[in-house]
Amino acid sequence: MPELRKDPVTGRWVIISTERRKRPNDFLFERPIIIGREQCPFCPGHEELTPPEVLAYRQNGGAPNSRDWMVRVVPNKFPALHVEGGLDREGDGMFDRMNGIGAHEVIIETPDHDKTFVTMSELEIERVLSAARERVLDLKQDRRLRYILVFKNQGATAGATLEHAHSQLIALPVVPDFVREEIEGARRHFAAKERCVFCDIVHQEMTKGVRVIQEAADIVALAPYAPRFPFETWLLPRRHASKFEDAPQHEYESLARVLKSVLTRIDRALESPAYNLIIHSAPFTDAFGADHSAADVYHWHVEILPKLARTAGFEWGTGFYINPTSPEEATRVLRAVKL
Ligand SMILES: [Zn+2]
Numbered sequence: 001m002p003e004l005r006k007d008p009v010t011g012r013w014v015i016i017s018t019e020r021r022k023r024p025n026d027f028l029f030e031r032p033i034i035i036g037r038e039q040c041p042f043c044p045g046h047e048e049l050t051p052p053e054v055l056a057y058r059q060n061g062g063a064p065n066s067r068d069w070m071v072r073v074v075p076n077k078f079p080a081l082h083v084e085g086g087l088d089r090e091g092d093g094m095f096d097r098m099n100g101i102g103a104h105e106v107i108i109e110t111p112d113h114d115k116t117f118v119t120m121s122e123l124e125i126e127r128v129l130s131a132a133r134e135r136v137l138d139l140k141q142d143r144r145l146r147y148i149l150v151f152k153n154q155g156a157t158a159g160a161t162l163e164h165a166h167s168q169l170i171a172l173p174v175v176p177d178f179v180r181e182e183i184e185g186a187r188r189h190f191a192a193k194e195r196c197v198f199c200d201i202v203h204q205e206m207t208k209g210v211r212v213i214q215e216a217a218d219i220v221a222l223a224p225y226a227p228r229f230p231f232e233t234w235l236l237p238r239r240h241a242s243k244f245e246d247a248p249q250h251e252y253e254s255l256a257r258v259l260k261s262v263l264t265r266i267d268r269a270l271e272s273p274a275y276n277l278i279i280h281s282a283p284f285t286d287a288f289g290a291d292h293s294a295a296d297v298y299h300w301h302v303e304i305l306p307k308l309a310r311t312a313g314f315e316w317g318t319g320f321y322i323n324p325t326s327p328e329e330a331t332r333v334l335r336a337v338k339l
């Protein structure tokens, strides 16, 4: 059973999951060994190589785990957290721990081994977003869980060990630090101005235009004012809403369109870099006990972080990033790409 332990100094939780070392490619150092097409557990016809699916979209409603799917969601074969059991929160002297309860699932985005968000159609990307939403809505019913992280590692240097396009979903019994930090910042802004900080960002950026990479009816893609990484890109709904899973269908359509074109711009301008894509959304329960609920102050969004620079000692030591590319320059480069 994996275990969650809390650092007594910073309050940060970590997952101790020694079982994951059973992964054939997990040694002391993570070596990017990519599993190719022949042994690919995500290709149609290889369904028995994954745990049984928890969701799939099939055109003609075929049997579960049969090969005619368009999107398929399966539990991760090497999960960081386990679904079964109690949390058993307990102290160990001054320390706090709980069992590593949660869910770790994989969204296989397409039956085609070689497709990516750049070559998939908008409709195919929208199906992936719908599958993510459906799984979040289902897992939310589990009262032990507080947060679901939906993310994607594209390319070996971003942490992908399988080249077949997929996203992951990790449901956690605690709210991760980055969400806590963003909600606390958003809450400070709201307390001072009674406005959502993300709505203010969208409004100001759309008025000025210098950091707007792409806009669609419902979603705007921009380079954040103070990006940690070169070509860091945020996609925000123009309408205020705190949760990804509650978005209306037309926002997913718009998001699919903007995702495809922004990733195509990044792909062409920067020679297909690896990247991480992360959905930031409000936690399930408002576990903060403050006067403004996360629904008022927080605004869901997608962050795309291309892997162009390495995080080194300075960044790890200070939490302070040195970014060699200004967001204004990144915007000019990405806007100049011909689609
Ligand atoms: Zn494959």
Ligand SMILES: [Zn+2]
Pocket (backbone or CB within 6 Å): 196, 197, 198, 199, 200, 239, 240, 241, 298, 299
């Ligand atoms: Zn907002």
Ligand SMILES: [Zn+2]
Pocket (backbone or CB within 6 Å): 182, 280, 301, 303
């Ligand atoms: Zn964020």
